[in-house]
Amino acid sequence: MKLSFWELKTYFSNLDVVIIGSGIVGLFAALHLKKNSPKLKILVLERGVLPSGSSTKNAGFACFGSASEILDDLKNTSEKDVRNLMEKRFLGLQKLRSELGDKAIDFLPLGGYELFDKDAVFESCAEKLESLNKLTKSFTKVKNTYYIADKSISNFQFKNIKHLIFNSCEGQIDTGKMMQALLLKAHKSGIIILNGIKCQSILANEGKIILEEDMELKAAKILITTNGFAKELLPELNVEPARAQVLITKPIPGLPIKGTFHYEQGYYYFRNIGERLLFGGGRNLDFKGEETVNMGLTRQIQNHLERLLREKILPNHRFEVEHRWSGIMGVGKQKSPIIKQISPSVFCAVRMGGMGVAIGSLVGEEAANLLLES
Numbered sequence: 001m002k003l004s005f006w007e008l009k010t011y012f013s014n015l016d017v018v019i020i021g022s023g024i025v026g027l028f029a030a031l032h033l034k035k036n037s038p039k040l041k042i043l044v045l046e047r048g049v050l051p052s053g054s055s056t057k058n059a060g061f062a063c064f065g066s067a068s069e070i071l072d073d074l075k076n077t078s079e080k081d082v083r084n085l086m087e088k089r090f091l092g093l094q095k096l097r098s099e100l101g102d103k104a105i106d107f108l109p110l111g112g113y114e115l116f117d118k119d120a121v122f123e124s125c126a127e128k129l130e131s132l133n134k135l136t137k138s139f140t141k142v143k144n145t146y147y148i149a150d151k152s153i154s155n156f157q158f159k160n161i162k163h164l165i166f167n168s169c170e171g172q173i174d175t176g177k178m179m180q181a182l183l184l185k186a187h188k189s190g191i192i193i194l195n196g197i198k199c200q201s202i203l204a205n206e207g208k209i210i211l212e213e214d215m216e217l218k219a220a221k222i223l224i225t226t227n228g229f230a231k232e233l234l235p236e237l238n239v240e241p242a243r244a245q246v247l248i249t250k251p252i253p254g255l256p257i258k259g260t261f262h263y264e265q266g267y268y269y270f271r272n273i274g275e276r277l278l279f280g281g282g283r284n285l286d287f288k289g290e291e292t293v294n295m296g297l298t299r300q301i302q303n304h305l306e307r308l309l310r311e312k313i314l315p316n317h318r319f320e321v322e323h324r325w326s327g328i329m330g331v332g333k334q335k336s337p338i339i340k341q342i343s344p345s346v347f348c349a350v351r352m353g354g355m356g357v358a359i360g361s362l363v364g365e366e367a368a369n370l371l372l373e374s
Helices: 005-012 024-036 067-076 079-100 119-126 129-140 150-156 175-188 227-233 299-313 356-373
Strands: 015-020 042-046 112-116 146-148 163-167 192-195 199-203 208-211 216-224 240-249 260-263 268-273 276-281 321-331 338-341 346-350
Touching: 015 024, 024 042, 024 079, 024 175, 024 346, 024 356, 067 079, 067 112, 067 119, 067 129, 079 129, 079 175, 079 356, 112 119, 119 163, 129 146, 150 163, 175 192, 199 227, 216 356, 227 240, 227 321, 227 346, 240 299, 268 299, 276 299, 338 356, 346 356
Parallel strands: 015 042, 015 216, 042 192, 112 260, 216 346
Antiparallel strands: 112 163, 146 163, 199 208, 208 216, 240 276, 240 321, 260 268, 268 276, 338 346
């Protein structure tokens, strides 16, 4: 990478903050820094043409946790920690909406459903809905955030689905429009964003970034927000990549499905986009194989997704798959994000646990505050 004098001077010199990763977390961190310290020179580096992890590849769910997922979390995590994480997700969604505007991100408050095909699993959730609603009421301000919605099963025309639990406070967004609005806001704030630049390594104690072709970049502060790719730069972190595979159908005339839907503790998820159906998940079929940063697809998971569509979700409708893709999430043994200082000049904000749309805005702000305080 042989740069001109002008390029070096304009983009790479006298940098106050370099943020690695231009997803939701990275851009919200940059915006918060700029809002509080307008004179900061902030450079955001992105390896891809667009954010490479999941910020532009997610399913567009404005959700903060299905009933079975939250109740499963409570088995291994304290009620206080689970509640705090749910609240952060919920408030993060409100911040995303208020900062960008519902129209700009095409937010639709259609609610979220969880499907159950096994009575025992449903009953274990149903008997705890009251306590779950008490847990969420303080931040949703809704008496019954979750309630049983079995009467809606026939409306959606599912097959062999016995029960539904509805979350009245969830919705869906247009991921592309959301990122476009966020990028526009960042550009207007004077934040420099450069794409197609991969960071090879970080010299944490020196505050240096090694780019391709041995180019060095130095900044007063460096913030890593690459989520699922974080271990490439910080191998000591407890965060692993988790690939999520997705497909979308061609328009299906008379599609009865509207809203967001989870199945099998959130390992499968689907939603309508107009008359198309987006369907993703299945990494539970091969956890180890999906622990990868490779943006690929597997026949095993894609075939299984199509089979579930035919047998359970769209049994009365013919469909054709129009497009397939994958994204990379960052997960770990704990679901809470990692926001911390690595060295005097290096910080990180990673491990969104598949909830980057919900939690990314607040994680970005929290990371920015950590930089400002240091």
